[in-house]
Amino acid sequence: MNPSLSKELAQKIRDSGPIRFDLFMQSALYHPQHGFYSSGYTRTGIHGDFLTPVSAGPVLGQLLARQVDEWHAALGRPPSICLMEQGADRGLLAADILNAMITHHPKLRGATQLHLLEPSPALTDLQRNTLRSLQGLFPIHWHQDSESFSPHEIPCFFYSCELVDSFPVRIARHRQGVWHELFVSLENDRFVWLDQPALSDILNELHRWSVPSMEGFSAEIRPTAGTWIRSVAHLIQQGLVLTMDYGLPSPDLYHPSRSAGTLVAMREHRHTSDPLQDPGNQDLTAHVNYTELMQEGEKGGLRCLGLTDFSQALTRLAEPILSGKEKCSEKWIRNFQHLTHPGFFGKTHQILVQGKNLPESFHPSILKSISACTNSSG
Numbered sequence: 113m114n115p116s117l118s119k120e121l122a123q124k125i126r127d128s129g130p131i132r133f134d135l136f137m138q139s140a141l142y143h144p145q146h147g148f149y150s151s152g153y154t155r156t157g158i159h160g161d162f163l164t165p166v167s168a169g170p171v172l173g174q175l176l177a178r179q180v181d182e183w184h185a186a187l188g189r190p191p192s193i194c195l196m197e198q199g200a201d202r203g204l205l206a207a208d209i210l211n212a213m214i215t216h217h218p219k220l221r222g223a224t225q226l227h228l229l230e231p232s233p234a235l236t237d238l239q240r241n242t243l244r245s246l247q248g249l250f251p252i253h254w255h256q257d258s259e260s261f262s263p264h265e266i267p268c269f270f271y272s273c274e275l276v277d278s279f280p281v282r283i284a285r286h287r288q289g290v291w292h293e294l295f296v297s298l299e300n301d302r303f304v305w306l307d308q309p310a311l312s313d314i315l316n317e318l319h320r321w322s323v324p325s326m327e328g329f330s331a332e333i334r335p336t337a338g339t340w341i342r343s344v345a346h347l348i349q350q351g352l353v354l355t356m357d358y359g360l361p362s363p364d365l366y367h368p369s370r371s372a373g374t375l376v377a378m379r380e381h382r383h384t385s386d387p388l389q390d391p392g393n394q395d396l397t398a399h400v401n402y403t404e405l406m407q408e409g410e411k412g413g414l415r416c417l418g419l420t421d422f423s424q425a426l427t428r429l430a431e432p433i434l435s436g437k438e439k440c441s442e443k444w445i446r447n448f449q450h451l452t453h454p455g456f457f458g459k460t461h462q463i464l465v466q467g468k469n470l471p472e473s474f475h476p477s478i479l480k481s482i483s484a485c486t487n488s489s490g
């Protein structure tokens with residue numbers, strides 16, 4: 113239980129009235145002491161609340177290291193490159209990539225510096241712990257936010273896994289012929305949903321994404337997604353940006369068949385029935401609107417190179433192993449299947465690949481046979 117956060121939020125509602133859902137979600141996940149993530153408890157993996165492609169094993173990191181190596185070669189092997197991750201949780205993916213560089217990609221070893229964007233002191237400590245043995249081999253730097261990282265001259269490979277789905281969302285619902293926005297109120301000391309008439313800012317977003325005005329239709333809108341991808345674009349002079357997450361292009365995300373929205377609350381590997389219950393002790397997440405990241409990234413100078421699912425992307429990167437040119441263990445195969453099987457991460461998770469100032473001829477293996485992006489919302 114985390115009664116302090118519930119009490120704090122309840123008092124806020126008593127003092128100032130119902131709060132917008134994204135502000136409730138911000139506190140539930142990132143309250144400095146009691147937030148689900150910022151409290152520093154183990155959240156991912158078998159002993160946490162849910163599995164992610166990272167906590168499933170080291171293969172994702174090993175395959176990404178191949179992509180970094182190919183990109184480094186395409187740039188003519190510059191003497192320094194910057195690997196940058198946001199939302200690293202315990203730092204497992206960064207450790208898997210660096211370990212793969214040591215074993216399989218010696219040309220990257222002397223060239224790579226790692227930068228982690230991490231606002232939470234508790235998670236920074238966990239990451240330092242995970243990466244301790246690698247710190248003598250690679251320069252590793254932590255930054256509280258993107259502002260404290262000055263844009264780098266050296267080429268940058270920026271990646272995140274299940275980061276954007278955890279950015280707070282606003283929720284709109286169409287009811288009795290008009291759009292409402294969902295707020296959080298109190299009833300007998302329990303948090304309850306409250307519909308308020310939707311204001312013009314959220315109506316503009318619903319219009320931008322052609323969200324169908326169907327009775328009962330719910331849609332999440334993520335206020336910080338555009339600012340985030342534009343800030344990533346600003347950080348990089350030249351490089352690749354990989355965003356790995358569950359999500360869809362906007363016409364599929366806001367499709368009439370997905371009328372209940374995508375907000376999910378998770379705890380101990382189960383969906384819970386009430387996203388408002390026990391804030392700080394359950395995860396809250398919603399699908400990513402990939403069209404938004406493509407369009408807003410373009411505004412910051414990121415060219416969209418392609419969007420592909422885990423199954424296709426990782427199968428392409430694993431080609432030398434799958435074709436028998438390189439050996440692998442049973443354990444490796446199980447981890448790979450978990451990442452690519454349609455019943456696990458293979459079809460739910462997508463990788464958006466964006467690039468800035470890269471050679472026109474460069475087409476990353478992760479996207480081979482994928483044609484250029486269609487980033488329209490219609």
Ligand SMILES: C[S@@+](CC[C@H](N)C(=O)[O-])C[C@H]1O[C@@H](n2cnc3c(N)ncnc32)[C@H](O)[C@@H]1O
Nearest residue numbers: 149156164166167199200201229273274275278
């Ligand atoms: C679902 S977890 C994913 C963790 C890890 N990347 C993985 O795939 O196992 C989401 C992570 O994003 C982090 N996060 C959310 N917003 C962030 C932000 N603005 N800056 C850095 N990390 C953030 C959370 O603290 C949490 O560790």
